[in-house]
Amino acid sequence: MTSATLRRATVSGAVLLSLLAVPAHATADERGDTVPTAATALPAPDLTGLRGVLRTALRQGAPGAMARIDDRGTVRRVVTGVADRRTGRTISTRDRFRIGSVTKTFSAVVLLQLVDEKKLRLDAPVNRYLPGLLPDDRITVRHVLSHRSGLYDYTNDMFARSVPGFEAVRTKVFTYRQLVNRSLRHARTNRPGAAYSYSNTNFVVAGMLIEKLTGRSVGTAYQSRIIEPLKLRDTLYAHPDTKIPGRHTRGYMSPDTAGAALVDATRQTTSWAQSAGALISTTGDLNTFLSALLGGKLVSAKSLGQMQRWWKVNSTTAYGLGLRRRTLSCGVSVYGHTGAVQGYYTYAFTSKDGKRSLSALATTSNNGAVLNTMMGTLESAFCGKRAATVRGSAVVERYEDVAPGVARD
Numbered sequence: 001m002t003s004a005t006l007r008r009a010t011v012s013g014a015v016l017l018s019l020l021a022v023p024a025h026a027t028a029d030e031r032g033d034t035v036p037t038a039a040t041a042l043p044a045p046d047l048t049g050l051r052g053v054l055r056t057a058l059r060q061g062a063p064g065a066m067a068r069i070d071d072r073g074t075v076r077r078v079v080t081g082v083a084d085r086r087t088g089r090t091i092s093t094r095d096r097f098r099i100g101s102v103t104k105t106f107s108a109v110v111l112l113q114l115v116d117e118k119k120l121r122l123d124a125p126v127n128r129y130l131p132g133l134l135p136d137d138r139i140t141v142r143h144v145l146s147h148r149s150g151l152y153d154y155t156n157d158m159f160a161r162s163v164p165g166f167e168a169v170r171t172k173v174f175t176y177r178q179l180v181n182r183s184l185r186h187a188r189t190n191r192p193g194a195a196y197s198y199s200n201t202n203f204v205v206a207g208m209l210i211e212k213l214t215g216r217s218v219g220t221a222y223q224s225r226i227i228e229p230l231k232l233r234d235t236l237y238a239h240p241d242t243k244i245p246g247r248h249t250r251g252y253m254s255p256d257t258a259g260a261a262l263v264d265a266t267r268q269t270t271s272w273a274q275s276a277g278a279l280i281s282t283t284g285d286l287n288t289f290l291s292a293l294l295g296g297k298l299v300s301a302k303s304l305g306q307m308q309r310w311w312k313v314n315s316t317t318a319y320g321l322g323l324r325r326r327t328l329s330c331g332v333s334v335y336g337h338t339g340a341v342q343g344y345y346t347y348a349f350t351s352k353d354g355k356r357s358l359s360a361l362a363t364t365s366n367n368g369a370v371l372n373t374m375m376g377t378l379e380s381a382f383c384g385k386r387a388a389t390v391r392g393s394a395v396v397e398r399y400e401d402v403a404p405g406v407a408r409d
């Protein structure tokens with residue numbers, strides 16, 4: 001069977017993995033998985049495929065979907081659907097939206113800058129900087145930024161019932177400590193450092209570290225350390241304001257009960273997330289941010305190396321410090337994060353050298369089908385026509401970026 005026939009056939013995850021080309025000069029990382037390091041040219045993006053992915057997301061219930069690729073100065077934009085179901089305005093890549101956990105990469109960058117400034121040590125206990133905060137002195141800053149602290153994700157029970165859970169916190173303003181306390185009511189998920197378990201609590205602790213070490217709010221830290229230097233004119237930390245200022249797309253959460261109306265989730269404090277997920281941005285700004293990060297413009301080479309000490313999560317993904325690596329069906333690895341706040345699913349990833357970036361958004365959430373479909377935007381943007389496909393849509397593994405129970409099948 002040729003690989004072309006294989007790609008047309010129904011491909012299982014195992015077969016798909018055997019199609020991944022791993023060059024002989026791959027390096028072993030922290031957990032021993034292999035990563036291609038050669039700077040091979042990327043295949044051209046497949047814009048027809050990208051459009052198909054976005055249309056599928058619409059069919060599956062997203063009111064709007066869009067993607068923007070920035071590739072060495074060339075910008076490509078694909079949009080479908082509406083920014084506002086009431087007015088019917090077409091969605092635009094200039095629209096701002098809630099980026100959810102892509103915020104975690106911003107928080108990690110601020111902390112790595114503080115490491116560069118010798119104000120923070122990755123292997124020091126969190127409790128050295130925030131005395132008595134955590135019940136275990138062995139939990140380090142590195143454990144927190146790599147989701148290996150074992151701190152339970154308080155959003156699991158907060159959003160066990162998606163719509164009522166959301167409505168209960170939509171306009172609430174939490175202190176960081178209240179969020180950490182919600183986590184500490186539960187047993188830890190693992191011994192410090194021993195296992196990866198995605199948890200928003202980690203990046204609430206990250207926010208507390210930022211505020212303790214800078215003496216200013218996280219919003220000020222993002223502003224002065226990332227947003228201003230990179231001139232990200234559409235990126236802002238509005239917490240605890242409920243509005244998205246300026247031109248933006250609305251976000252619509254899927255209801256828990258089939259057939260019920262979509263919930264307009266645009267207005268919310270996002271206080272349940274804060275430094276774990278409350279930033280607002282655009283596809284263009286996210287591409288600029290990730291290109292700058294992987295291009296070495298935000299943290300020192302040493303710190304960028306620390307952010308890329310990978311912990312294997314599954315066969316195709318690994319987590320560093322506030323940064324995820326995904327290996328796509330064509331063997332290309334991409335670096336970035338995903339976000340899932342009510343009404344908005346975001347994918348923001350860049351190539352190893354930061355020179356090609358993709359940011360994509362679907363304006364719905366609580367819809368596992370759309371979440372998985374949107375992963376196909378990475379395949380189209382970085383694998384082009386080499387993306388493995390099954391009956392026209394990109395082959396992707398199940399989504400594992402958010403806390404258990406976040407996506408719905």
Ligand code: REY
Nearest residue numbers: 100101159162277339340342365366406
């Ligand atoms: C929040 C719930 C999920 C989303 C979360 N988001 O941890 C962080 C991220 C900041 O990764 C909500 N899901 C939804 C549920 C599931 O309510 N029961 O999909 O709208 O960005």
